[in-house]
Each structure stands twice: as structure tokens, then as C-alpha cells.
Amino acid sequence: MSLKKSDSELSQGDYAPEFKLENHDGEKVELSDLDNYDGVLVVFMCNHCPYVKAQTEELRELNDEFSSIAIVGINPNSETHPDDSVEKMGEFIEENDLESPHFYYLTDPEQEIAEQYGAKCTPDPFLLDWRHRLYYQGRLNDKMGPDQEVENREMKKVIEDMLKRREPPKDQKPSQGCSIKWKD
Template sequence: MVLLESQIKLKTGDIAPDFELMGIDDKKHSLSDYNNYKGILIIFMCNHCPYVKAKVDALNELYEKCGKDIAMIGINSNDSTDYPEDSFDAMKQTAKEKGFEFDYLVDETQEVARKYGAMCTPDPFLFNAQKELVFHGKIDNAMKPDDEATEKTMIANIEKLLSGKKIEKDFDPSIGCSIKWKEN
């Protein structure tokens, strides 16, 4: 397991790169599908990473609290050939077992992860209604799988976004397993 911290590629104010990806609902999803929300939260994630597994409750809480106003999208960019537990079928099973109600998409070519500069799982990006990046970083302050969160960073930043307040710290790196890149 390679542990990485998220890096800055997209900068605050940059527009979310578009995508067209298959969801576990067997439908194609693109960024424009989420135009009617007050913001978009894109989280690069996977099924097998212990850092993502530790965030299951936090992910479901995020969706429960913010899913009516903020579109929440999970994107799995891992190489499922070398990591079959991250296959499309396994994504469907994981979402069902974990109660994910947000869209969970597969990035088979890994192009979307590269456009966003995603490095680890989880690696969250929060955009406003104009699809401008307002925050890139951690879900909460539990930085190891066994840690207990005492600060809900993403929920606090979404609340600031929704109330028109400025997010002071626009980059607060997430930590997790490296995205499993395909061999070139």
C-alpha cells in the first residue's frame, strides 16, 4: 500500500473538467447532469482502500446532510485488472452493502483522475454552482483509518458554500492509498 497526500493540480476557481462515465446504475453520467445543484462534490474513491472504508459513515452522512443541495459523485479510477476488488461489479456490490445513495462512477481510462489531479483515495473536490473549485481536501480530521473524527471539514465547508461564506483554507490535503494506475 502506497500512502499519498492529495496534490494541487486544479487551483481554486478552476472549472471542473467534464467527464462522461458509466455509473453503477448502468447509465452514462456527465458533469452537465448536475447543473441544478448549488454545488458538486466529486470524491475519487474505491472499494478496497482502508482509508475509504474508514470513511463510509462520513460519506453517507455527507450525502444525507447535503445531497439535496450538493451533487455528490464518487469516482473509482483504480486499475481493476490488478485490483479486481475495484471492478465495476464490485463497485455495485460495495454501494449496495454500504448503503451509498450518491452516484458512483467508474473511470476505466483513468483520464478523469488525471484531469483532476487526483492522487489518493479518498481525494475530494468541492465545486460551487458555476463548477468553480472552492475546496480540495479532506472529509474530516481523522487522517488514519482508526482515528476518530473530531472535525467534519467537508460538511463545514459545504455549509459555508451554501451560506455564501468564503472557505478560508481552500486546500487541506486528504490522505489515503494511491490511485492504482495502469501500466503504460
Template sequence: MTLKESDSELDRGDTAPDFELRGTDGEHYSPADFADNDALLIVFTCNHCPYAQAKFDHLNELSDAFDDAAVVGINPNANTEYPDDSYENMVELVADETIDYDAYLYDETQNVAREYGAVCTPDPFLFRRVDDEWVLAYHGRLDDALDPDSEPTEFYVEEAIESILAGEEIEHPDRPSRGCSIKWREE
């Protein structure tokens, strides 16, 4: 397992790169599909990484807790050398409710992860709705638990969502997320 820390291609205020990806329900989704929300949390994640698995419950809770915020997981590990991250296994994790986000999408080409500059799983990007666009408000770790066995005491993304929904600026800085490296295919 190669441990990585995120380092964004996007800065606060940048517009979310557009995409259209297949979800575990067979439908295709883009950021515009979540326009009824005030906040959009896109998390590059996967099925097998212990760092990503450690955040499944927290992301499910965020999805349940905020009616005006959408939580979208994107799996960029479309690499045959990592069969645990297959689309079929994504579908199973949603079917058994291990993952219960607003959508879990498959980045089969890995182009979306590249456009966002995602490097690890999990790698969260939080956007706010501004003039019919998604604008980056926070990029960084979900909480202060830096390894899979730690219990978090500070919840950065949750506080950031609360700030967005209250119409306030996010006070805390972006903090690099930490997790397994994205499993890039050989080009």
C-alpha cells in the same frame, strides 16, 4: 499499501474538468447532471482501500444531509491487478447500501483522475455553482481523522458545503487528503 497525500492540479476558482462516466446504475453521468445543486463533491475513492472504506459512512451522511449538494464517488482503480475495485464490486456495494452517494462512477480509462490530478483514495474536490459552471471551492481531506481507525473531531468538507450553501467563502485552507495511492495501470 502505498500511502499518498493529495496535491492538486486544480486551484480554487478553476472550472471542473468535464467527463462522462458510467455509474453503477448503468447510466452515464457528467458534472452537468448535477446542475440543480449549489455544491458538488467529487471524491476519487475505491472499494478496497481502508482509508476510503473509513469514509463510506461519512460520505453517505453528507449525501443525505444536504439537499442542495451532490456527492459523487469516482473509482479510478480500473486495474486488473486489483479485482476488489472492479465495476461489478462497485455495483454490489451500492446494492447493499454500503455506498449510498448520489452516484458512484467508474473511471475506466483513468483519464478523469489524471485531469483532476487525483493521487489517492479518498481525494475530495468540492465545487460551487457559478454562472452555470462548477468552480473549485475546496480540495482536501474530508475531516481531521488521518488514519482509518481515528475518529474525526473536525469536519472540513461538511463546513465547506455549509459555507457554499450560505453563499459564503470557505475560510479554512485546503489540506492534503491522505489515503492509498491510485492503482495506475502500466501505460
């Protein structure tokens, strides 16, 4: 496991790359399918990463608190790491109580979407506004390990500001986590 910091090529205000990806049941979801939400939180994540595991409670809380925001987990490691397989994605959702009509866990088998977004690590969150423009790219909170306590729920505040149509924060703290397992 190597620790990576995110540093996307997308800039605030850029339109997010479109995607059409499948979930663990083979259902396809496109970014344009999520037009009825006030925003979309795209999080590049996987099943095995300890940094993702440390953030599942935060993802569950954001999912519960913001029903007007779609949360889309995108797994770029589904074909490169056995614990991140498509079959295990369904188990991950169930074990972490992430089943919800506005939580989507999708696989990016060709890693094209992770590359287009400029994702570097898991988790790597991108908050898109209602027009699917990048509003914020940064960590979910200040908890970096499973045994640490959360002191600052940064993404929650950023989502609240976005919903109130405030300007995005200038200071965007990058996420850090395991490197994406890129194909050779």
C-alpha cells in the same frame, strides 16, 4: 498500500474538467447533468482502500445532510485492481448504504478524469460550487483510520460556507490515502 497526499493541479476558482462516466449499471452521468445542484462533491475513491472505508460513514452523513449537493464517487481503479471492479462497485454502494438519488458512483476506466483533476489518492475530494468551479480540495475530516474518532468534520463546514456564498478557506488540508493504481 502506499500512503499518498493529494496535491491537485486545479486551483480555487478553476472550472472543473467535464466528465461523462458510467455507473455500475452502465448508466452515463455527465458533470453537466448535475447543474440543478448547489454544488458537487467529487471524491476519487475505490472499494478496497482502508482510507476510503474509514470515510464511508462521513460520505453517508454528508449525503443525508446535504440533499442539494450531488456526491460523485469516481473509481479510477476499476480496471487495475480486482476488488475495485465495476461489478463490486454496486456491492460497495449497497453494503455501505450509499444508495440515494444524489449519490453517484462512477467508473473512470481510462483514468482520464482522475488525471485531469490531478487526483493522487483515494479518497481525494474536490468540492465544486454551483458553477462547477473548484471551491475546495481537501480531506473530508480528520479521521485517517478505521479505529480513529472524528473530531473535526471539515468538509461539512466547508459545504455550509459554500452554500452561504462565503469565501473558501485559505487553509486546505490535503487528503491522504492509498495511491491510485495507475495503468502501466
